[in-house]
Amino acid sequence: MRFSIVSFCLVLFLFLGSALFAHAGFVYSVVDDAAGNMLYGFSADDATGELTLLSGFPIATGFNGGGNTNLEHIAFDPVNKFLYVANRGSSNISVYSVDQATGALTPAPFSPITSVASQRTLKVHPSGSPLIVGADSFASFVITPTSATPAPGSPYALPTGVSPAASALSPDGTYYYAGGNSGNFFAGYTINASTGEMTAIAGNPFDSGASNPVPVDVDSTGRLWVFGSRQAVVRAYTLASGVPTAVTGSPFAYGETGFASVAKVHPNGNFLILPNRTRAYAVSAAIGGSGAATTLTTVAGSPFGTSGSTSLAAAYNTAGTYLYVVNAGSRNITKFVVDTSTGVLSGATVLPANTMGTAGSNSGIVYVPYAAASAPISIGGRILKANGSAVAYARVTIDGPNGFTASTLSNSLGYYSFENVLSNRSYTITVQSKLAAFSPASLTPSGNVTDFDITETAPAGFSGSRR
Incomplete structure (x- = not known):
C-alpha cells in the first residue's frame, strides 16, 4: 500500500508539474x-x-x-x-x-x-x-x-x-x-x-x-x-x-x-x-x-x-x-x-x-507564440586554432536581435567574454584574425555560457561548437 501511495503521489506531482510549467x-x-x-x-x-x-x-x-x-x-x-x-x-x-x-x-x-x-x-x-x-x-x-x-x-x-x-x-x-x-x-x-x-x-x-x-x-x-x-x-x-x-x-x-x-x-x-x-x-x-x-x-x-x-x-x-x-x-x-x-x-x-x-x-x-523571459547573462569561451592552441587578440563580434551588436578582443590565452547579453535570444558570433580563418557560430543560450569555443575553420568547414 505504501508503494501505491508513493507512486500515486509521484504521478500526481508529475501531472501537476507539467500543468504548472506548460507554456x-x-x-x-x-x-x-x-x-x-x-x-x-x-x-x-x-x-x-x-x-x-x-x-x-x-x-x-x-x-x-x-x-x-x-x-x-x-x-x-x-x-x-x-x-x-x-x-x-x-x-x-x-x-x-x-x-x-x-x-x-x-x-x-x-x-x-x-x-x-x-x-x-x-x-x-x-x-x-x-x-x-x-x-x-x-x-x-x-x-x-x-x-x-x-x-x-x-x-x-x-x-x-x-x-x-x-x-x-x-x-x-x-x-x-x-x-x-x-x-x-x-x-x-x-x-x-x-x-x-x-x-x-x-x-x-x-x-x-x-x-x-x-x-x-x-x-x-x-x-x-x-x-x-x-x-x-x-x-x-x-x-x-x-x-x-x-x-x-x-x-x-x-x-x-x-x-x-x-x-x-x-x-x-x-x-x-x-x-x-x-x-x-x-x-x-x-x-x-x-x-x-x-x-x-x-x-x-x-x-x-x-x-x-x-x-x-x-x-x-x-x-x-x-x-x-x-x-x-x-x-x-x-x-x-x-x-x-x-x-x-x-x-x-x-x-x-x-x-x-x-x-x-x-x-x-x-x-x-510563447517565448521564455530574458535575463542578463554572459557568453564566453576561447578562440582556438585547429590544433587546439589559443588565438590571441582576435576580434570577436556578437550580433543579435533588434540590431544588438558588441565587439571585444580575445586575451593572450584566447579567452573572450560578453556580459549583459539577454538569455533566450539567438546570437551569431564572428571572429576575425590574421592568424586563422573562422566561420560564424550561432547559439540561443538559456543561461550563462562559459565554454562556447570557436575553432579555426577546418577543411570540412567546421565553425564552432559548444562543448
Missing part, C-alpha cells in the same frame, strides 16, 4: 469602434487550445476606429516583438511591446505612428522592417526598436483599379500584394528591406478577371493565393520576378459566395483554410502538385461551421494544430482542432457571444 501562446484581436478601439488578449493553452482572457485586458488604444469591419487591423512583428493596431478613425497606428512570457503589452516609445487615411491592412516585413499599410494609399515605415520613419516616397498612390482589403508578403519579404476591397485588380510591389521603399512590379496592377480579388498569402514555394470571395473561388499564381501567372487549373471552386475574409496557408504548406465572412463557416482545401500543375481540392466534411457571426479572419498556432477564427459580428472567437494530415477541422469550441464587448466589430486576429 501557452497568446491570441490578440482588436474591436474597431468609432467610439474608441479596444484590444483583447487571451492565453492559448498548448494542450487544449482553449482561450482565457488575460489579466489587464481589454486595453483601450485611446484612439478611434472607423466604424467599419476590416480584415487586418492587427499585426505582430516577431523580430522587434511589436504588436501593431490600426486606429482607422484616427488615421494612426498604436504600437505595443509584447512580453511573450506573460502576454502583457507596453506602449512602444514611438506609439502612435501617424499613418494614412482609411487603413485596412497591416503587414510587417519578416526582418521586422518595414511596416506596410494598405489604405487609400500605400504607406511604408522603417522600424527600429525606438522609431518609425516614413520610407522615401511614402505614401505611394494606389494603382488605377486597386483598393486593398487585405495583403500578402512573400516569406522572404521580397514581394507584396494587396487588393480585394473593390475592382478586379490587385497590386504588386518589390520591397527594399533596408530603405522600406516600394517599387511596382512590372505589369502592376494585375487583372484577376473578376471582382474583389483578396491576396491572402504567398506560400513557401512561391505561389500567390488570391481569394475571390464574390465568385466562391481561389486563384493560384506562380511568381517569376514577382509577376503572377495563373496556374493551369485556376480558379478553383471554394465554398460559397460571400464577402472578403483572410487567413494563411497552413504552416505545413498542405492546406488553405479560409473563413467565409457571410456564411459563418470555414472552408478547408488540400493543396497538391507544384508550379503550374498546382491543384486545390476541398477536404472531406468541409465547410466547418463557426457558430459565430461574420467570421472574417483566422490565425494558426505555431504547430498548426489549432485554428482561431474571429467572428466580428458576435465579437467572439471559434477554436478548431486541425488534423494536420487531412486538413479536417473538428472540436469547435466558441467563446460566448459578446466576449469582446457589445459594440463595434473585430477587425483581425493574430497568434503570438
Whole structure:
C-alpha cells in the first residue's frame, strides 16, 4: 500500500508539474469602434487550445476606429516583438511591446505612428522592417526598436483599379500584394528591406478577371493565393520576378459566395483554410502538385461551421494544430482542432457571444507564440586554432536581435567574454584574425555560457561548437 501511495503521489506531482510549467501562446484581436478601439488578449493553452482572457485586458488604444469591419487591423512583428493596431478613425497606428512570457503589452516609445487615411491592412516585413499599410494609399515605415520613419516616397498612390482589403508578403519579404476591397485588380510591389521603399512590379496592377480579388498569402514555394470571395473561388499564381501567372487549373471552386475574409496557408504548406465572412463557416482545401500543375481540392466534411457571426479572419498556432477564427459580428472567437494530415477541422469550441464587448466589430486576429523571459547573462569561451592552441587578440563580434551588436578582443590565452547579453535570444558570433580563418557560430543560450569555443575553420568547414 505504501508503494501505491508513493507512486500515486509521484504521478500526481508529475501531472501537476507539467500543468504548472506548460507554456501557452497568446491570441490578440482588436474591436474597431468609432467610439474608441479596444484590444483583447487571451492565453492559448498548448494542450487544449482553449482561450482565457488575460489579466489587464481589454486595453483601450485611446484612439478611434472607423466604424467599419476590416480584415487586418492587427499585426505582430516577431523580430522587434511589436504588436501593431490600426486606429482607422484616427488615421494612426498604436504600437505595443509584447512580453511573450506573460502576454502583457507596453506602449512602444514611438506609439502612435501617424499613418494614412482609411487603413485596412497591416503587414510587417519578416526582418521586422518595414511596416506596410494598405489604405487609400500605400504607406511604408522603417522600424527600429525606438522609431518609425516614413520610407522615401511614402505614401505611394494606389494603382488605377486597386483598393486593398487585405495583403500578402512573400516569406522572404521580397514581394507584396494587396487588393480585394473593390475592382478586379490587385497590386504588386518589390520591397527594399533596408530603405522600406516600394517599387511596382512590372505589369502592376494585375487583372484577376473578376471582382474583389483578396491576396491572402504567398506560400513557401512561391505561389500567390488570391481569394475571390464574390465568385466562391481561389486563384493560384506562380511568381517569376514577382509577376503572377495563373496556374493551369485556376480558379478553383471554394465554398460559397460571400464577402472578403483572410487567413494563411497552413504552416505545413498542405492546406488553405479560409473563413467565409457571410456564411459563418470555414472552408478547408488540400493543396497538391507544384508550379503550374498546382491543384486545390476541398477536404472531406468541409465547410466547418463557426457558430459565430461574420467570421472574417483566422490565425494558426505555431504547430498548426489549432485554428482561431474571429467572428466580428458576435465579437467572439471559434477554436478548431486541425488534423494536420487531412486538413479536417473538428472540436469547435466558441467563446460566448459578446466576449469582446457589445459594440463595434473585430477587425483581425493574430497568434503570438510563447517565448521564455530574458535575463542578463554572459557568453564566453576561447578562440582556438585547429590544433587546439589559443588565438590571441582576435576580434570577436556578437550580433543579435533588434540590431544588438558588441565587439571585444580575445586575451593572450584566447579567452573572450560578453556580459549583459539577454538569455533566450539567438546570437551569431564572428571572429576575425590574421592568424586563422573562422566561420560564424550561432547559439540561443538559456543561461550563462562559459565554454562556447570557436575553432579555426577546418577543411570540412567546421565553425564552432559548444562543448
